[in-house]
Amino acid sequence: MISKLLIANRGEIACRIIRTAREMGIATVAVYSNADARALHVRQADEAVHIGPSPAAESYLVGEKIIVAAKETGAEAIHPGYGFLSENADFAQAVMDAGLIWVGAPPAAIRAMGLKDAAKKLMREAGVPVTPGYDGEDQSAERLKQEADAIGYPVLIKAVAGGGGKGMRKVEDAEDFLSALESCRREAKASFGNDDVILEKWITSPRHIEVQVFGDSHGNVVHLFERDCSLQRRHQKVIEEAPAPGMDEATREAICAAAVRAAKAVDYEGAGTIEFIADASEGLHADRIFFMEMNTRLQVEHPVTEEITNVDLVEWQLRVASGEPLPKRQDELSINGHAIEARLYAEDPAKGFLPSTGRLDHFDLGHEGRIETGVEEGDEISPNYDPMIAKLVARGEDREAARELLLEMIQSAWVFPVKSNAVFLASCLADKAFIAADLDTGLIERRGETLTDIEIPKEALGAGALAYLEPHLATKMLAPLTDAYGQVGWAPVGRDRFNSMFGFRLNGPANRKVRFSVDGRAEAVDLEQTGIHKPSERNWRKKGVWVQKGESLSHYFAAEPRVEGGHASAADGAIIAPMPGKVIAVDVAEGDSVTAGQRLLVLEAMKMEHALTAPFDGTVTELNASEGGQVQVETVLAVVEPNNED
Known part of the structure; x- marks a missing residue:
């Protein structure tokens, strides 16, 4: 068995691998960039080695540095996690050539499945159905x-x-x-x-179904059943579950058998996933499920498979890499219950899912279910890497029990002031189609703003302020607000206690209304429309309130409310950076004539591209961005002056 392991990754997957390695008595070595010098995976590992500047291309993607780090620390093996170098056949071969153990798929298998065109041809030969194209x-x-x-x-x-x-x-x-x-x-x-x-x-009513496979060096290959990853946004998985809803035993047997044939066709070893696209317009049927690709690594969503099979896939990886046979035979594996996973991202759904960076002044995901994270309260969210900050996983005896638990976990999440997609995730879980398992990959796109319209009402902001500033009064006041809308009153509060951005006061009960001021602007609200609810005991300890919008979703509003400042003050026509990032394309020059909606430049941050377009017909009179340059949020990148209508 491996005695010392270097983890060539960061964030939650590095922490996940460290946990299993520690349970197996394996010492761990972390690697880190400048941005990750104080990261959680660095603090958790037995040793840590600095490998370069913050950009991944200069640190986590430089295989030579990682191999040197393994050699210098006496590590016997390298686990790549997922992303970065995990599916890089040349790196895998270099690890092996250096006399180290590669905890992953054989380089030949990575190459065979790494290019989608070659993989599809190989799958046809192995009798695996492929998508027309x-x-x-x-x-x-x-x-x-x-x-x-x-x-x-x-x-x-x-x-x-x-x-x-x-x-x-x-x-x-x-x-x-x-x-x-x-x-x-x-x-x-x-x-x-x-x-x-x-x-x-393009498949009509497509569902994304994938099968977890595992092989060893003794010729054994098994499957660990399927996952459904159909809930996606821009082809990125949002919520995954296992097993797939609506999958009958005959279809399950057919798709899992095809996945095993696919793995055997490339003499596969280690953890892998065979991904299929299903035409679910008439339900799931074996003759309407087609091979898409194989991921020759551990998947982000592997915890849902672990939860229903009671298997530690990272442990299996380490045992197989050490030369051991698979711990279980196919007939020893079975499905037990249902599990659902949601990916918590540092992003703002209300602003087009733009990445959100900064310090996590508050970060509390509770203690229910399974939580995989690579950050703690006080950590910094960097713009250099993927915005996923945690995975929340719930298991239940059936799908509805798992869904209800995951919804409760998400509603209890407390992330501040960094924005998160928590309420968006809760909206997805509370959607009637999701509850009914009427799934396809276009569901989120069809729902549009109904899943992202999560602005917290001002009256809820006030109640949150009350709960934070005067908890001894809040208990007495929230009940009348909720139950009888009786007489209430609260004295003005100093602005300095709200970061000099917020003022608040409550008076009543004239016409059952509360009058308050936000940032100096007086507002009046009808308490019958507020939807303010008394918080549960657990959340009351966080000094916050529940807010019901409509009939479908409870929003949790955290303490320490803060009204955001306005965007950079620039004249109409100013093209302002909505996030910190790198300029990866500039399509115009000063003096160019442009039309409304024309792309001017593209920013990239946290693996996300964001195109900035002309707001109207006009001329580019100022250009402050160049390809490859780094910009900060609210930087004026360009100015477009409208055409003279005369």
């Missing part, structure tokens, strides 16, 4: 357009080396194909160093 060698724009026209729209463009939603574009109409192809190729080149693509027919 084009995966030829001719990569000219003209040929790809011709093939897309022949397949019929909508069509999906996918980078052959892609993953995690990167390098994917759905094209609805022929006239949009070439621009989508250009965007897809640019993103694929930047993310994977390869801009080749394949085309696939």
Whole structure:
């Protein structure tokens, strides 16, 4: 068995691997960049080695530095986690050539499954059904357009080396194909160093079903059943569950058997996932489920499989890498209950899911269910890496029990002042279609703003302020507000206790209204419409309140309320950076004429591209951005002056 392990990753997956390694008596070595010098995975590991500047390209993606760190610390093996170098066959081979143990798939298997076009051809030969499309060698724009026209729209463009939603574009109409192809190729080149693509027919009512497989060096391959990852936004998974709702035993047997054939076709070892796309327009049926790709690594969503099978997949990885056979045979594996996982991101759903960075002054995810995180209260959220800050996992005897527990976990999450997608996740879990398991990958897109309209009412802001500032009065006052709207009163409070941004007062009961001021502006609200609820005992300890919007969702409003300041004060036509990030494309120059909606430049942060467009027809009179430059939030990047209407 391995005695010392280096983890070539960061964040929650590094912490996850450290936990299992410690339970197995294996010493751990962390690696870290400048931005992660005080990160949780560094604090938890037995040793830590600095490997370079904050950008991943100069630290976590430099395989030579990681191998040197392993050698210098006496580590016997390297676990890549997921992302970064986990599916880099050259790095895997370099690890092995250095005399170290690679805790992952064989390099040959990574290469075989790493390119989607080659993988699809291999799967056809292995008798695994594949999605109709084009995966030829001719990569000219003209040929790809011709093939897309022949397949019929909508069509999906996918980078052959892609993953995690990167390098994917759905094209609805022929006239949009070439621009989508250009965007897809640019993103694929930047993310994977390869801009080749394949085309696939867009599946009606698509569900994303994947099967966890595991192989060892003794020729054994098993599956650990399926997961449903259909709830996605921009091809990024949001909520995953196991087993897949609506999966009958015959279909399960067929899809899992196909996944095992796929793994055996490449002599697979270690943890892997065979991903399928299902046409669920008439339910799940084996003849309507097609191979998409194989991920030759551990998946982000692996905890839901662990929860229903009572298996530690990281332990299996370490045992298999040490030369041991699989701990269990296929007939020893079974499904027990249901598990659902939600990905908690540092982002602002109310502002187009823009990344949110800064210090986690408050970070409390409670103690129920299973929580995987790589941060603690007081840590900094950096713009250099993926915005996922935690995974919340709930298991129940059935799907509804798991859903209810996960919803409670999310509603109790306290993340401040960094924005999070917690309420968006709760909205998804409370959606009628999700409750009914009427799922497909377009559900979130169809729901649109109904899942992101999460602005907290001002009256709730006031109640939160009351709970924070005067808890001894709040208990007496919230009950009348909720139950009888009786007489209430509260004296003015000094502005300094609200970071000099907020003032508040309550008076009543005239016409059952409360009068208060926010940032100097007087407001009057009808208490019958406030939806203010007395908090539970658990949340009361956090000094906050529940707020009901409509009939579907309770919002938890935390203590220490703060009204955000306005955006950078610039004249109309100023193009302002909505987030800190890197300028990856500049499409215009000073003096250029532009039309409303035309793309001017593109920012990238936390693996997310954000295009900035012209607000109206006009001329670019100022340009303060250049490709490759780093910008801060609210920087004026360009100015567009409107055309003279005269």
